[in-house]
Amino acid sequence: MKTKLSALVLAVPFALTTLAGCSMTDNNSDEITSAGTSTSRDASDAVEKVSSGIYDLIGVKGKASDGRPTVMECPNKDRKTYFRILHPWSFYPASASELGIAMERLKAELPKNGWKIVEYGPDTSKNKNISLTADNDKKKAGAHIVQMLKNDPPKLSVNVVSGCYKVPDGQEIERF
Incomplete structure (x- = not known):
C-alpha cells in the first residue's frame, strides 16, 4: 500500500504539471486557462462528465475505479476565489491483452472528439509506460492517461483536470 501511495503522490504532481501546459493556457503564457465561473460542485460535475466521455471512447470491456474529483x-x-478540479480514476480492462487496444483507441478517438494530443509515447519510468496527454479547449480540460501494463492488475491511469474556475461572487469554494 505504501508503494502505491508513494507512486500516486509522485505521479499526480507530474500529471498536473503536464496538464497545466500546452493549450490549457491562454496566449502561450504560463497561466492556466480560465474555465469560467462556477461553484466547485457544479465544476466537479462538469469534469466528471468529461471523464465519462473519455471512458466511453475506450471501447473495450472493463471497469472504472470509483475515483472522486x-x-x-x-x-x-487567490485560493479563496479560484480553483481547479482534478478527477483521478483508473480503467481495468476485462483482459490484460486489451489494454493496448484501449490506449490505441484513445489515441485515435480523442482527436475526433475535440481533443488535441500534445504528447504521446513512453514515459521515463523503468517500465516505459505509454503516456498520452491531451487538451480540450472547448471543455477547458486536460487529460493525462498512462498505460500501466506491468501493474497488477494492468490498468489505464487517468487524470482529468479543469482550467481555473472563479467562484461566483458572494460564495465560497467548497473543498473536497
Whole structure:
C-alpha cells in the first residue's frame, strides 16, 4: 500500500504539471486557462462528465475505479476565489491483452472528439509506460492517461483536470 501511495503522490504532481501546459493556457503564457465561473460542485460535475466521455471512447470491456474529483488551487491565483478540479480514476480492462487496444483507441478517438494530443509515447519510468496527454479547449480540460501494463492488475491511469474556475461572487469554494 505504501508503494502505491508513494507512486500516486509522485505521479499526480507530474500529471498536473503536464496538464497545466500546452493549450490549457491562454496566449502561450504560463497561466492556466480560465474555465469560467462556477461553484466547485457544479465544476466537479462538469469534469466528471468529461471523464465519462473519455471512458466511453475506450471501447473495450472493463471497469472504472470509483475515483472522486477533488478541488485544487490555481497557481498564482487567490485560493479563496479560484480553483481547479482534478478527477483521478483508473480503467481495468476485462483482459490484460486489451489494454493496448484501449490506449490505441484513445489515441485515435480523442482527436475526433475535440481533443488535441500534445504528447504521446513512453514515459521515463523503468517500465516505459505509454503516456498520452491531451487538451480540450472547448471543455477547458486536460487529460493525462498512462498505460500501466506491468501493474497488477494492468490498468489505464487517468487524470482529468479543469482550467481555473472563479467562484461566483458572494460564495465560497467548497473543498473536497
